Amino acid sequence: MAPKVLISDKLSPAAVQIFKDRGIDVDFQPDLGKDKEKLLAAIGDYDGLAIRSATKVTEKIIAAADNLKVIGRAGIGVDNVDIPHATARGIIVMNTPFGNAITTAEHAIAMMFSAARQIPAADASTQAGKWEKSRFMGKEITAKTLGLIGCGNIGSIVADRAIGLKMKVVAFDPFLTPERAVVLGVEKVELDELLRRADFLTLHTPLTDKTRNIIDAAAIEKMKPGAFIINCARGGLVDEAAVRAALDEGKLGGAAFDVFVQEPAKENTLFGAPNFVSTPHLGASTSEAQENVALQVAEQMCDFLLEGAVSNALNMPSISAEEAPKLTPFVQLAEQLGSFAGQLTESGIKKVRLEYAGAVADLNTKALTSAALTGVLTPLLQTVNMVSAPVVARERGIEVEEIRREKKGAYETYIRLTLVTEHQERSVAGTVFADGKPRIIQVKGINMEAELGAHMLYVTNEDKPGFIGHLGMELGSAGVNIATFNLGRIAAGQDAICLVEVDGKVPQEVMDRLAAVSHVKQVKSLSF
Numbered sequence: 001m002a003p004k005v006l007i008s009d010k011l012s013p014a015a016v017q018i019f020k021d022r023g024i025d026v027d028f029q030p031d032l033g034k035d036k037e038k039l040l041a042a043i044g045d046y047d048g049l050a051i052r053s054a055t056k057v058t059e060k061i062i063a064a065a066d067n068l069k070v071i072g073r074a075g076i077g078v079d080n081v082d083i084p085h086a087t088a089r090g091i092i093v094m095n096t097p098f099g100n101a102i103t104t105a106e107h108a109i110a111m112m113f114s115a116a117r118q119i120p121a122a123d124a125s126t127q128a129g130k131w132e133k134s135r136f137m138g139k140e141i142t143a144k145t146l147g148l149i150g151c152g153n154i155g156s157i158v159a160d161r162a163i164g165l166k167m168k169v170v171a172f173d174p175f176l177t178p179e180r181a182v183v184l185g186v187e188k189v190e191l192d193e194l195l196r197r198a199d200f201l202t203l204h205t206p207l208t209d210k211t212r213n214i215i216d217a218a219a220i221e222k223m224k225p226g227a228f229i230i231n232c233a234r235g236g237l238v239d240e241a242a243v244r245a246a247l248d249e250g251k252l253g254g255a256a257f258d259v260f261v262q263e264p265a266k267e268n269t270l271f272g273a274p275n276f277v278s279t280p281h282l283g284a285s286t287s288e289a290q291e292n293v294a295l296q297v298a299e300q301m302c303d304f305l306l307e308g309a310v311s312n313a314l315n316m317p318s319i320s321a322e323e324a325p326k327l328t329p330f331v332q333l334a335e336q337l338g339s340f341a342g343q344l345t346e347s348g349i350k351k352v353r354l355e356y357a358g359a360v361a362d363l364n365t366k367a368l369t370s371a372a373l374t375g376v377l378t379p380l381l382q383t384v385n386m387v388s389a390p391v392v393a394r395e396r397g398i399e400v401e402e403i404r405r406e407k408k409g410a411y412e413t414y415i416r417l418t419l420v421t422e423h424q425e426r427s428v429a430g431t432v433f434a435d436g437k438p439r440i441i442q443v444k445g446i447n448m449e450a451e452l453g454a455h456m457l458y459v460t461n462e463d464k465p466g467f468i469g470h471l472g473m474e475l476g477s478a479g480v481n482i483a484t485f486n487l488g489r490i491a492a493g494q495d496a497i498c499l500v501e502v503d504g505k506v507p508q509e510v511m512d513r514l515a516a517v518s519h520v521k522q523v524k525s526l527s528f
């Protein structure tokens, strides 16, 4: 059955066409996202949800999203998605980090000019027939200093445009390297210096605990008299009441906001303030940007739902479309190794070590480690997947170590997973053969070659004559059919391991009889 996707915001219809062309069953309901109850009732039917910022994907929506695998944000900001809960439910959250960056940067520049020349007020006055030529005295921007808070995708485009307009650009961004600042032609400064020097200040950071109210009354106090503030990033970066007071007092020359603490902003303390310019979160609203983000999110969601490729996910490592087919058998192997070790482990796991040897070391080992952790944790948690497993492991204090090495030994490539628990270390290794099927090649240092079926028996025993016959007899008399039988031992007469694939789950009373077979040390039933 084709995967089902719901588009619950006003995306460009170009997205609908992409989903249809790629065989996805798509429902385009551009206003549904604004109706929480309707979204709640509908979400359970869908594998994918494509949104902009109007749909709020809350914990409650996620809890009702029984089939949801991917949330695609046609845009940048994902503050309307509860990513921790999506991650906990194994739902990928992806965005389109570049598609609307130019458009938003252009909006910031437009807002800067609007405030500097009071264009909206002058327009309203002129169209009202007033011709107030002497009322609207502006500010020239040439040779003025633009203070940039946040110099990522959008901030750096704003810097480029501002430099083109002959402004001097100073930037505060703790993650901006000095080398990148040189390339961009901006001067990297601390926040206080930026506040002191900026004639115009523009914000381009996400809203986080560190950036909330980064411009408050105290920061405004440090600014030049008559300076301007532009916010086209997120409401909450700037204290709205403080800006209102500074505009009323004439401390600020103007402010231009596209975003507000409360959206939609039907009313706001800033409305009506002197030289305050506003737009209703239009930063990304050009036909070009909307087409870009809609096409991109639809392609990304299709790639994931149809091919397992992951790009621009905020809670999962990327897997390219070319990589996905090569990776898939190793993902299966990594998950099987994790599951094998996880099912045999009865004490608290302290560490998972993954060694990638040979060709597999050049693949996307982050994704493979996520798959291995999924396998390890599934016996404990059931609902974990590649998205949630790394977070769950971290939350449980499980250390994860990845080692890549050149090929060593008989196999061209292999993965070895070691579980370190309070009491012991247990390792299991596997490879993928030319037929694309994963095989277990070593358990606890004992070599063997076993394919894992749905139902397996793991038996450790002393390598003594008669054991195999006795085990086979017990299974046969219980009506349990053996599909495959694999043996390995340290050396003749020493410890041995036997992996038996059986055609169904072995009842407990049969397990008890197997445990009593002479020379058997441990019997466990495993399922994959």
Ligand SMILES: NC(=O)c1ccc[n+]([C@@H]2O[C@H](COP(=O)([O-])OP(=O)(O)OC[C@H]3O[C@@H](n4cnc5c(N)ncnc54)[C@H](O)[C@@H]3O)[C@@H](O)[C@H]2O)c1
Binding pocket: 076, 077, 078, 097, 100, 101, 104, 149, 150, 151, 152, 153, 154, 155, 172, 173, 174, 175, 176, 204, 205, 206, 207, 210, 211, 232, 233, 234, 258, 259, 281, 282, 283, 284, 285
């Ligand atoms: N108005 C709109 O319609 C619109 C459109 C697109 C994006 N946005 C918003 O614009 C913002 C920037 O988007 P982007 O694509 O440039 O993001 P980005 O991740 O490329 O850049 C953000 C930058 O902020 C910096 N930063 C993080 N914490 C900081 C801090 N405490 N102080 C200073 N700098 C800090 C980061 O280092 C990074 O360089 C986001 O909030 C996004 O949601 C708004």
Ligand SMILES: O=C(O)[C@H](O)COP(=O)(O)O
Binding pocket: 052, 053, 054, 074, 075, 076, 077, 078, 100, 281, 282, 283, 284, 285
């Ligand atoms: O983060 C973004 O991409 C912008 O805020 C745009 O939001 P929108 O898609 O709702 O216009």
